[in-house]
Amino acid sequence: MSIAMSPSTIPRLRGLPLLGNLLEVRYNFLMFLLRLSRECGSIGTFRVGSRTILYLNSPELVHAVLVEHAYDFEKTPNMRTYMSPMVGNGLLTSENEFHKRQRKLAAPAFQHRRIATYADTMVNYANRFQDQWTDGQTIDVAYEMKRLTLWIACKTLFDVDVLGEAEELGQALNTALRHIRSDYSDLVHISHRWPTRHNRRFREAIARLDATTYQIIAERREAGEERGDLLSMLLRAQDEDDGSFMSDIQLRDEVMTLILAGHETTANALAWTWSLLAQHPQVYAQVRDEVDRVLGERVPTVADLPYLSYTLQVFKEAMRLYPPAYVIARQAVRSVEIGGYHLPAGSVIMISPYTLHRLADSFPAPGRFVPERFAPGVEERLPHHAYLPFGDGPRICVGNHFALMEGHLILATLVQHVTFELVAKQHIEPEPLVTLRPRHGIKVIVRRN
Ligand code: HEM
Numbered sequence: 001m002s003i004a005m006s007p008s009t010i011p012r013l014r015g016l017p018l019l020g021n022l023l024e025v026r027y028n029f030l031m032f033l034l035r036l037s038r039e040c041g042s043i044g045t046f047r048v049g050s051r052t053i054l055y056l057n058s059p060e061l062v063h064a065v066l067v068e069h070a071y072d073f074e075k076t077p078n079m080r081t082y083m084s085p086m087v088g089n090g091l092l093t094s095e096n097e098f099h100k101r102q103r104k105l106a107a108p109a110f111q112h113r114r115i116a117t118y119a120d121t122m123v124n125y126a127n128r129f130q131d132q133w134t135d136g137q138t139i140d141v142a143y144e145m146k147r148l149t150l151w152i153a154c155k156t157l158f159d160v161d162v163l164g165e166a167e168e169l170g171q172a173l174n175t176a177l178r179h180i181r182s183d184y185s186d187l188v189h190i191s192h193r194w195p196t197r198h199n200r201r202f203r204e205a206i207a208r209l210d211a212t213t214y215q216i217i218a219e220r221r222e223a224g225e226e227r228g229d230l231l232s233m234l235l236r237a238q239d240e241d242d243g244s245f246m247s248d249i250q251l252r253d254e255v256m257t258l259i260l261a262g263h264e265t266t267a268n269a270l271a272w273t274w275s276l277l278a279q280h281p282q283v284y285a286q287v288r289d290e291v292d293r294v295l296g297e298r299v300p301t302v303a304d305l306p307y308l309s310y311t312l313q314v315f316k317e318a319m320r321l322y323p324p325a326y327v328i329a330r331q332a333v334r335s336v337e338i339g340g341y342h343l344p345a346g347s348v349i350m351i352s353p354y355t356l357h358r359l360a361d362s363f364p365a366p367g368r369f370v371p372e373r374f375a376p377g378v379e380e381r382l383p384h385h386a387y388l389p390f391g392d393g394p395r396i397c398v399g400n401h402f403a404l405m406e407g408h409l410i411l412a413t414l415v416q417h418v419t420f421e422l423v424a425k426q427h428i429e430p431e432p433l434v435t436l437r438p439r440h441g442i443k444v445i446v447r448r449n
Contacts, residue, residue, distance in 0.1 A: 004342035007054065013039060013046040020047025029432045030354065033326075037355035043339055053348045056339070059362065059385035062351055064338050065330060066385075066393040073330035075395075076348055082180045083434075085206055088249065090257030091398065102254065105237045106398060109157065109230035115402045118156040119302045122406050125152050126413040127299065133418060135448040140441035141420060142271035145410075146170055146263065149270070152406060153262035157230040158255065160216050169212060173260065175205035177434045213255045217248055230258070258399075265324040266403045268437045269389075270410060272322035273315055275442045276369050278422040283371060287311050288449075291415045300412045305405070308412050313371040315407045316379075319389040321369060323353035326436040328391055353388045354436065362386035420444035 013036055015021040024032040025048050036044055042058035056065060065073060080093050087093055091102055108114060129148050133139060150170065154162045162169060179202040216231070226232050234254055238245055246254075277284040287310060291300075294307045305312070332347040343349075358366040362383050363373060372378060390397035397403070422428075423443035431439035 004337045005340055007045070007341050007343055007347065010054065010341060011040050011044045013044055015047050018049070020049060020051075022048050030326075030430060033352050033355050034358075037352075037358065043341075051348065053350050054343070055350050055352070057352065057355055057359070059356070059383045061339050062356065062385045062388060062392070065349055065351065066328070066391060066395070069336050069338065070393040070395070072332055072334055072336040073349065074333050076329045076331045078348075079329060085202070086176050086180065086209070087257040087260060088253030090253035092257050092261055100394075101240075103394075103398065105234060106230065106254070106258075109233055110398050110402055112401060115405055116302045118152075118402070119300075119405065119409060121156050122152055122409045123299050123301075123413050125155070126410045127417075130414050130417045133446040133448075135446065137446045138423060138443055139446060141274045141444045142267070142438045142441040143170075145270040145274075146267040148410065149263040149267040149406065150259070153259060154216075156402075157258055157262060158216050158220075159227050159229045159231065160219075162212070165212065168208065172205040172208040173264065175201055176209065177264070179205070180434055209256060209259075210252065213252050213259070214248065216255060217251050231255070261397075262399055262402070264435050264437075266406055268322070268324040268435050269315065269319050269403070270407055271438055271442050272436075273318035273407070273411065274420050274444065275422070275428055275438070276318050276321070277314065278420050278444060280369055283314060283369070284419070287314055287411070287415055288419070291412050295412065295416060297416075300409055300416075302405070304412070305408055308408065309376060310371065311411050311415070312404070312408050313374040313379075315404070315411060316374040316387075316389075317369060317371040320357040320363065320373070320387060321367075322430060322436055323357060323389045324435040324437075325389065325391065325397075326354040326432055327352050328388075351388070356386065356388055359386065417449055419447045419449060421447060 013021060016023070021032065024035075025046075036046065036055050037057050040055060040057070042056070042061060044055045044057075045052055046055060047053070056062060074095050075093060083093050089098070091099065091106060094102060125148060129144060147167070147170065151162060154160050179198065220227075220231055220235065226236070234246060234251055277287065290308055290310045294304055298304075300308070328351045330349045330351075332343050332345050332349070334345045336343050336347075338349075357363065360366050363386070373382075385392060390400040390403075421444060423445060426443050427440055428442055429439045430436050
């Protein structure tokens with residue numbers, strides 16, 4: 001019989017008196033994560049002010065928390081407090097029976113058969129974007145991917161066209177996400193209601209996002225038609241017990257959650273992919289060859305995807321190096337044994353795909369961009385849970401197939417028409433906001449093929 005050890009025996013990362021590791025968390029989070037991984041190995045603790053956080057960094061421990069003991073954990077109250085002004089009690093933040101019910105309602109929109117019907121929209125919109133770029137033009141490809149994926153998410157999930165508003169919406173999302181990230185690492189939580197300048201800008205951004213979301217809901221209620229999309233499913237859904245329909249507030253929360261989760265992550269994954277391709281011309285050429293060979297001049301369809309496997313490998317490898325969801329956090333709802341340690345209820349856990357994906361045991365020469373790691377027959381040999389871009393267990397990303405198909409199709413479509421060259425002397429740096437995004441964008445020169 002094994003005896004569980006107390007968490008006080010877990011290696012603790014050095015920090016400052018009182019503040020602990022707050023300054024590093026706040027100002028240099030990615031370097032801090034790498035230091036945690038280097039100095040603590042697979043398990044360690046650190047402090048943000050008075051809060052102690054347990055860091056887990058091995059495939060086995062990830063499995064224990066996200067899968068084996070999934071129901072002994074919840075999302076952290078901090079995450080809910082900071083995210084809720086934006087996404088309320090939507091799929092990302094809700095818990096227990098309510099979460100299960102909402103997830104069951106949304107799941108059909110993300111089934112394989114269903115998402116295959118989104119493929120045409122994804123390709124069509126990607127083509128409309130590339131059509132507008134002229135030879136020699138400089139674009140910020142991170143910004144363009146954000147507009148493109150926002151447009152695709154709104155069209156496929158809610159059948160609305162937001163291209164005209166994409167810029168304004170994007171800015172509002174940006175302001176809100178920046179606010180949430182800085183809140184996350186604050187020692188003292190300042191209520192969103194306090195009249196600070198920071199809070200005012202945040203509230204304005206949320207009001208802008210609300211206006212669009214409620215408009216989407218109102219227009220559909222008024223039209224009263226069944227369009228077979230996610231919004232129709234949510235509007236039609238009735239409570240099993242009392243037969244009631246979802247309130248506008250709950251609908252708003254789900255719509256906002258899906259707009260946010262459904263575009264920002266994929267956009268960042270694509271931005272990093274273009275940046276890596278532009279820095280690895282041989283890989284870029286190999287993708288182009290594959291796309292030429294399989295598609296020629298044809299637009300890609302779902303049926304082509306199995307034959308464009310190298311293109312998907314590139315996308316997966318980019319998400320290994322730059323996982324958009326670079327941190328996953330949980331809090332224990334009851335006492336639980338993880339990795340031989342007895343964790344009391346309330347323990348806060350942090351898993352970081354950013355460091356997990358850089359473990360040399362799973363990914364030799366982890367800093368190198370090697371799409372062959374995900375080649376058929378090779379990928380299957382990776383340790384289970386070594387690669388975690390979409391999380392796992394009951395809270396695994398509901399949109400993971402959607403995202404993989406979208407990334408795959410957008411890469412193939414754009415590679416057919418344009419090649420991106422990085423603008424020289426720019427500083428490309430990951431910024432750990434709610435997702436991992438390029439801090440100053442990624443400027444590229446468009447070369448039409
Ligand atoms: C490359 C793109 C994406 C990445 C890397 C990603 C990553 C993730 C991760 C890691 C989680 C789990 C978080 C946790 O366990 O705490 C998650 C949850 C979620 N994602 Fe994604 N995601 C992506 C795209 C999408 C898309 C396209 C959609 C919808 C269209 C979406 C909707 C959601 C939702 C609703 C949840 C919450 C699920 C739940 O808790 O039941 N994601 N995502």
